[in-house]
Amino acid sequence: MADNNSDDDFQSTSPRLSQTQVRRNLKIPLGHILASGKWNNSVVCQKLSETITVLYSSSLGVVDFHPSGDCAVIFLSAAEVIEGQLFKRRLAGLRSVIGIRKVVIAERTLLSLQQFDALQQFSVLELGIDLIPIMDNCLHILLAQMVYAENKSAKNPFLTPIKVEENNKDHITSTLKNIPKLGDKKITQLMTKYPSLQRISSAPVEELSELLGYSLATLVWEYFNK
Numbered sequence: 001m002a003d004n005n006s007d008d009d010f011q012s013t014s015p016r017l018s019q020t021q022v023r024r025n026l027k028i029p030l031g032h033i034l035a036s037g038k039w040n041n042s043v044v045c046q047k048l049s050e051t052i053t054v055l056y057s058s059s060l061g062v063v064d065f066h067p068s069g070d071c072a073v074i075f076l077s078a079a080e081v082i083e084g085q086l087f088k089r090r091l092a093g094l095r096s097v098i099g100i101r102k103v104v105i106a107e108r109t110l111l112s113l114q115q116f117d118a119l120q121q122f123s124v125l126e127l128g129i130d131l132i133p134i135m136d137n138c139l140h141i142l143l144a145q146m147v148y149a150e151n152k153s154a155k156n157p158f159l160t161p162i163k164v165e166e167n168n169k170d171h172i173t174s175t176l177k178n179i180p181k182l183g184d185k186k187i188t189q190l191m192t193k194y195p196s197l198q199r200i201s202s203a204p205v206e207e208l209s210e211l212l213g214y215s216l217a218t219l220v221w222e223y224f225n226k
Helices: 043-048 078-083 087-095 113-126 139-152 167-174 184-194 197-202 207-213 214-225
Strands: 032-036 052-058 064-067 069-078 101-107 130-134
Touching: 032 139, 032 197, 043 139, 043 207, 043 214, 064 139, 069 087, 069 139, 078 087, 078 101, 078 113, 087 101, 087 197, 101 139, 113 130, 130 167, 130 197, 167 184, 167 197, 184 207, 197 214, 207 214
Parallel strands: 032 052, 069 101, 101 130
Antiparallel strands: 032 064, 064 069
């Protein structure tokens, strides 16, 4: 079982600044994740600590998690997506920092589906920040996957092939089941060809059509890109 530690337990070349938007040059040990202090004792971090070591800091600015010193993550709950305004300042603060990978993870549920398009427009098209949709209670799975990817490579974890573990398969399956008319057989075919949601979401309609047919391929593409 991994231990939960304070921000005094890791080394950083950044000063402790209360007004900092995003801390840079963090020295986070491999296999660890740095979380904002507001996540201390949360269910997400309790689940994370079963497989990796969670460190905490009260001075991460707008950032919720650092899977490594080179990657900053902001998480938006379905309620924050629905509200639609308060997160904009946080995302703009993340966008202003140079030299670090920027990722927004947001809950895409039936309740937040209508407002998700506006979030995608703002994050991806206006700010140029990667946006990853997830289902309820799946945040710890994705964060753990990002930490493992950082151990293997300094490349973007969403573009690096990763071994699909059973719990991640469950996450991908539960997400794909939200797409209308996409049955278990087609989901299995998709997961065989594309080992991650990022690979599925970035596949063009033409490529998906070879596997699913044009109508179903269009539904899959629109789910992740509209």
